[in-house]
Structure formats: C-alpha cells, structure tokens
Amino acid sequence: MTFNVKKYLPDFTSEEDVKKSFRNNLRDYFKCRHVSIVSNGTAAIEVALKALGLKRGTGVIVPDISFIATATAVANCGLLPVYADVSEQYFGLTLETVKAKYTEEIGAVVLVHFAGYINREIFEIKKFCEEKGIYLVEDCAQVFVCSINGKKAGTIGDIGTFSLQTSKIVNCGEGGIITTNSEELGRKIESISNWGLYISEEDRDLSLPSSNYRLSAYQCYFAQKQLDMLEEIIDERLNRISEFEELCQKYSLETANPPKQPNIVDCPFFFVLKNATKIHTLAPVGEYPMRNSVLVRSILSFNPDLLEKYIRLNGDIHSERASDRLVKQNDFINIHQSYATSCEEMLEKYKQIEYAI
Template identity: 30%
Template sequence: MDYNIPLFDLNYDDKEENAVLDVLRSKWISTGPKSQELEEMFCEYFKVEHAVSLTNCTVALHLAMEVLGLQEGDEVICPSLTFVATANAIRYVGAKPVFADIKSEETLTIDPEHIKKLITDKTKAIVVMHYAGFACEMDEILSIARENNLKVIEDACHGPLSEFKDKKLGTIGDVGCFSFFSNKNLSTGEGGMLLTNNRELAEKAKLMRSHGMTTMSYNRAKGHSTSYDVVALGYNYRMDDIRASLGIVQLGKLPEDLEKRSKVRFAYERALESVNNIKVPFKNHPYFSSNYIFPIVLSENVEKSRDEIRDLLHKSGIQTSIHYPPVHLFDIYYDEKERGLSKTESVYNRLITLPMYGKLAEEKVDYICKKLKEYAV
C-alpha cells in the first residue's frame, strides 16, 4: 500500500550522494579513515572518551555483553517492551534475559522498582532501552546497580543526542549502543556504534570486532604494520567506509533534524490535548529527546480495537506501526514463569506508533489527529 503520510521519511539529499562518491573514488571502501572520522565525531558530539563503529546495534549489544564478561548462567534484567535484539544479545553469550515491566502508560521505559524485585545472586547486569528517545530513570537504575555490583548497558538505539540531565544517553552506563538502521534518526542502512568511557572495554571491543586481530587491513595498507596476530576469538563486526561516510553527513544534520522533530511532537500534543480517549506518553518529560517515534496509547474505553483503528488509518493513507510486540510473548522466549508483565501487556494491546520525522508538516499532523478523533471513540 502507498501511504500519503509514511511512518518515516529518510533525511537524505545530495550531501549523502557526494559522500559515497568520495569514498568510491578514494578506492578504499572497507573500514578505514571514514570509520575513524565517524568515531571521532561521536566522541565530540557525545562528550565520551571512546567510540567503536560496528555493523549494527545488535552486534554492539553483543560486544557489550562480551567485553563486560557476561557468560552462561548469568542473568541480565532487560525490558520486554523493546526490539527483540535487546534480549537476543543476552542469549548470544549464554546468559538469561529476565524481563522487567514498564513504569506506566505515561512512561514506557523500564521500571526501577520492578528491577529491584528481579535481582538474584545470578544477576550480573541491567540493560535499559531509552524508549522513543526518552531517558530511563538513570539515577535510580545506577543506584540499584551500584548497590548490587551490576553492570549497566544502555540500548540507546532510539536516542542519539537525547539527554538525561547534563549527559547524553549512551554515555551514562558502562556501555552505550546505537543503531543506524534505515528508519533511525541517524540512517546509514545498516550500522551501529558502541560508546564507553572505559579504555579497556573500548580496546576489547575493537579487537573483537575484527576477528581478534591485532591490526586492521587499513593499517597494513598504509604501511603502519606489515603483519598481525590473532589474540582472541573475535567476529567480523566492522563498519565499512561507505556507510561511515553516510553516518558523518547524518550526524552533522542530526541537531537540526531533532529540533524539527520537537516541533512535530508539540504539534501532536496540542492537537490531541483535548482527546480523552488517547494518552500521549512522556508528556512534560524534563530532558531533551530525539523523538525517534511518536507513540500513543488508546484508552480502555475505546470501542474499536487497536488493529481496527490502525486499519482505518491505513485506509486514510496514514502509515502506522507498533513499537513493540513484547519480547516475552514471542515463542522463543515464551515461559509461563516469566509472564505477568501486566503493564507491558496492557499497553501493547492499545499501542500505536504514528508518523514522526522532521519534515512532517503541521497540516499533516492535524489530518492524522483528525482521523484519530473520528476512529478512537
């Protein structure tokens, strides 16, 4: 189906085209100077010591588990209202994801109080996901982690340049992970970044991303080294310079785009302010957000189902989505002992993601909200 108002619109122009052409003409298209430049930009923009460019956010999460020493038999607390990669990465190292509930309909991030109830002597880490680019309650979560000697991994795939107090998301815990998937705020098709202020963790991640090799191909091609050793069982998780060149342009555009997204969110909030049957999560959130998506939660009093309303919106030319089906309900994770996330399950059944991008015109926001008012009665 062709939509008059898509869920997302790629923020690309000739700058991205020219960046790719420059890399192609350089004759060096794998990991090299552009990947390094993107890492340096991240360090500057995010005020963090170390950045490691990678093929995607899933492998960033996997490497976070690896470099923090998580292993078989460990338990890692994470949200269920997230993309499945958050939990999959825990299983990659043999550990067990333990799913926590969200705080409420108003706050769709992991509940610190539920985290406390889930801690056992096997718990080794907490993974938070900053839903829609809105910060989790990091002071409480860090306090819990310190009290129980736990590591904290931030899945910040929704939150490039989002903030918690005076810090960027992804720089607060032990390791932060970012996604550059095609529909993210910063888009390179595929790609990701791992951030940390710990030099040892960064060096481990760099080693593991390239087969455990002591030097990279670009170093050898430029005569900085003529041989290499393999000192660890690593992976091929390297980003290439073609995608890195896109990331450089996209990161440069990001601050302006996020300001536009803030205005789109304000337009939505204003248009839906008097609609009793629709709740807008994260209203009056105190910190800057990337506004990666715009979720709404239908009231339990709405006569039509969530899926019926989505279908009507689609027939009106408006694309929607659901972020996300709870991970603990998937067959691969289904376990009766891990059910009982009542708030997550209740919200999921009433959750709709509306279009959100910087170029979304206010009249289109008004049209979306007009249709919602017609259907959500």
C-alpha cells in the same frame, strides 16, 4: 575498468580516513573515551555483551517493552533475558522492577531508553548495579540526542549501544555504535568487532570471541553527513511532533507521551496515542511484551539446559503487568518521515477506523 567512488562522492577521501573521522566525531559528540562502529544496532548489543565476559547461562535483566532485538541479542550470546516490568509513565525500567528481578544469577542489566524518552531512574539503577557488582548496558537505539542532568544517553552505564537503522534520528540504512568510558571494555569491543584487531595487525587478541561486525566506510560517509546536519534533523522532528500534538487536539485523541522535565532532553521516536483503536504499530506483532517472545525460545531451544533455566528465571509470565497495559491501551506511531509523508497521513488511518473522531 576501475570503479572510481569519487565520481559519485567527490568529497570521499579514503575508507580508512572516513571511518576514523566518523569515529572521532562521534567520540567528540558523546564526550566519551571510546567509540566503535559496527554493522547494526543488534550487533552493537551482542558485541557489548560479549565484551563483558559473562559466563554462559548468566541472567541479564531487560525491560519487558523493547524491540525484540534487545532480548535476542542476549540469547544469541548464550545469556538469558530476565524480563522486568516497566513504568507506565516513561516506558522504561524502574529501580523497583530491577530489584524485583535481581538474584545472584544476574550479571548485567540492559536498560532501554524506549520511544525517544530517556530513562528517568537511570542514576538510581546505575547505583544499584554498582552495589551488586553487575554491569549496566544502555540500549540507546531510539535516543541518539537525549540526555539527563547534562549526561548524554549511552555515557552513563558501562556501555552504550546505538542503532543507525533507517528509522533512527541518524541513520545510514543499517549500522550501530558502541560507546564506553572504560579503556578495558573499549579495547575488547573494538577487538571483538574486527577479528581480534584493536589498532593494527600487531595488536591482535585471538582469545576474544571476535568476528566481522564492521561498518563499511560508505555507510560511515552517509551517517557523517547526517551528523553534520543534526540540528536540522532535530528541528524537523520536533516540528512533526508539534504537528502531531495539534492534530491530536483537532481529533480529540488523548496522548500518553511522558511530560517534559527541565533536566531532561527527550526526542520522541514514537508518538504515543492512549486508548486508540489498535493498528499494531509495535512490530513484530506477538513479540510485545518481550516475555511472550517465541523467537527467544527458538534461539534457546538449541541449548535445552539454557531454555530450562530461562523458564525458571522468568517464573510466571502470565500475570498482567504494566507492560501488558501499555501494549493493549496505546499505539506507538513512528514519526520518522520515511513512514509517511505527513502527520495528517499517519492519523488518517484513525479517521478511517474510528468514526467517533
């Protein structure tokens, strides 16, 4: 018996057409030269780093606050995460903290737009990277629709990476997107994610460290459906944010969300509560800030020389930083509807724990 996908997805054409259409629509949306679609957001970072061709053991500056995949992706590529502190105002890297961690052993910066807020100093950091001749990769997992000065997140650095995991603005369960305006990098990214293939069997590059990072056509199909209704998704998300703000006023909860700016389009991924009773909303617990990560050390432990260099490049990890204060003094609540049926339900846990509210 032959399975007929059109019985369940009547407008599904062919796998090739669905993937090609989704990729082209993403290219139009981001207004960039090249888009690749991969299996998940972590894979997107790994493929992006492999495309840079950095030498084994090269340092890569990452923010101390991010989901741990940012650092593990670096380590799994044979590179070394070097943790820079973040702004307490918008949770991302600053030019000052990047400069503080830069040495001749650094080959790239992975700038994370955290919590749905685009990095306020990205242009200054980009200029610094250009001056030093190092790459800038944007981790845009939480900022699909965000922009600054009319430039969409993921199109400012050399490469941008996105996640299509369930909690994200556009999602298909799991998936990833890689954007670039470099023809050379775009070609490498596509080849690395698909067994060396660029466009056809005749155009294969086996000199690249390629594998199967492909996203299935069925995942592309569902992600495209969400891309088609993006305005509706954003409106719903913004309504939930407004509901959160009203509830916080009602319960006298202080928020720590970055202030709105006229040249910036944010779309909060987390709603940040200041000095709240800690309920460990940043997971996995113990991996924040990332410089404390056990997982990264576990990955590097298979290469003792890399682990030794990793420890040296990061120096003293015990002195308090802004990243420590952010984790200790704030709760980051994911506002995606899959995490609770209502904002009231999300804040109910605070009412149960903190009777002063």
